[in-house]
Amino acid sequence: MTGARLIATRFCSECNKNAKVNLAQFLGSTMEEIIKQAKETELYVPSVHCCGQEALATHFELFVGKQIVFLMKIQNKGFQFFDQTIDEKDDEQSRKKDFPTLMQEQDDHWKHRSTRFWDGFYHFCQKQWDGVLEEMVNHEIAIGLAAVGFDFDELEGLSQASMLQFAKDLPQDEHQIFFVAANKFLVNTLQHDLCKSWNSVKKYQKEYGKTRTNYILLHIPLIEEFEAMRLQAVTMLVPETIKTGSKVLFRKIQNLESELSGKRVAISNLRDQLVYERQEKDNLEEKLNRANREIRRLRQERN
Numbered sequence: 001m002t003g004a005r006l007i008a009t010r011f012c013s014e015c016n017k018n019a020k021v022n023l024a025q026f027l028g029s030t031m032e033e034i035i036k037q038a039k040e041t042e043l044y045v046p047s048v049h050c051c052g053q054e055a056l057a058t059h060f061e062l063f064v065g066k067q068i069v070f071l072m073k074i075q076n077k078g079f080q081f082f083d084q085t086i087d088e089k090d091d092e093q094s095r096k097k098d099f100p101t102l103m104q105e106q107d108d109h110w111k112h113r114s115t116r117f118w119d120g121f122y123h124f125c126q127k128q129w130d131g132v133l134e135e136m137v138n139h140e141i142a143i144g145l146a147a148v149g150f151d152f153d154e155l156e157g158l159s160q161a162s163m164l165q166f167a168k169d170l171p172q173d174e175h176q177i178f179f180v181a182a183n184k185f186l187v188n189t190l191q192h193d194l195c196k197s198w199n200s201v202k203k204y205q206k207e208y209g210k211t212r213t214n215y216i217l218l219h220i221p222l223i224e225e226f227e228a229m230r231l232q233a234v235t236m237l238v239p240e241t242i243k244t245g246s247k248v249l250f251r252k253i254q255n256l257e258s259e260l261s262g263k264r265v266a267i268s269n270l271r272d273q274l275v276y277e278r279q280e281k282d283n284l285e286e287k288l289n290r291a292n293r294e295i296r297r298l299r300q301e302r303n
Contacts, residue, residue, distance in 0.1 A: 006026070
């Protein structure tokens with residue numbers, strides 16, 4: 001990860017697209033570095049221009065590369081507008097005159113509240129990762145892995161220790177190895193289901209988005225949280241290289257993956273062998289049937 005971009009957006013009713021404006025760009029190899037830089041940045045609600053119209057942004061989005069890792073609806077997080085009727089004024093000249101004053105008020109307001117966004121984002125990451133850990137322990141696939149010898153007692157112990165250390169910056173030892181292994185497990189086991197649900201809702205939103213049905217309003221925020229959780233695990237918790245320290249858990253997962261891969265190959269070979277043996281059985285049964293028919297024919301000729 002080389003950095004992130006903070007973007008403010010609003011929905012344009014003219015072109016039915018999200019209009020965007022870049023607020024800031026942060027460089028760093030970890031999300032902690034990015035958040036540290038971001039907390040020093042003054043945050044405000046900008047106006048977004050699109051199709052000749054000007055209105056305040058309604059969402060903040062944090063992108064790592066081309067992937068969104070955090071979405072926040074401004075109205076739902078205690079952020080308030082000074083004037084929500086500005087676009088409803090009849091006098092266009094008056095609106096243009098008042099807008100700079102409004103923006104200055106917004107700037108002054110947000111200088112005192114900018115850290116609230118980043119503090120909330122950091123706690124959001126911690127809360128979502130708690131959910132990841134719980135999902136890992138309770139998931140059916142996790143139970144299946146435990147059945148073939150995966151040590152979840154050690155995994156749970158490392159997870160608890162990791163959460164205690166997380167706020168103090170992740171150390172380069174068992175805790176980081178745990179996050180690497182846990183993330184790999186998360187992506188391999190949960191990604192399919194999450195992406196399947198996410199893609200289904202995005203398709204539904206594309207087809208019926210203009211009506212803003214209750215289905216979308218109720219389900220998209222939840223699925224966005226799960227998607228953000230998965231992307232956080234990918235972008236935030238996986239270091240580029242594994243540092244020195246205890247690698248017991250990571251090696252266990254590697255060995256388990258190799259073992260499972262070997263078992264898949266063995267199962268495939270057994271299936272091929274079973275198909276071959278069934279074909280041989282069919283051939284032998286056909287030969288036996290021909291022999292029985294020949295015996296019956298010879299008996300009839302003798303009689």
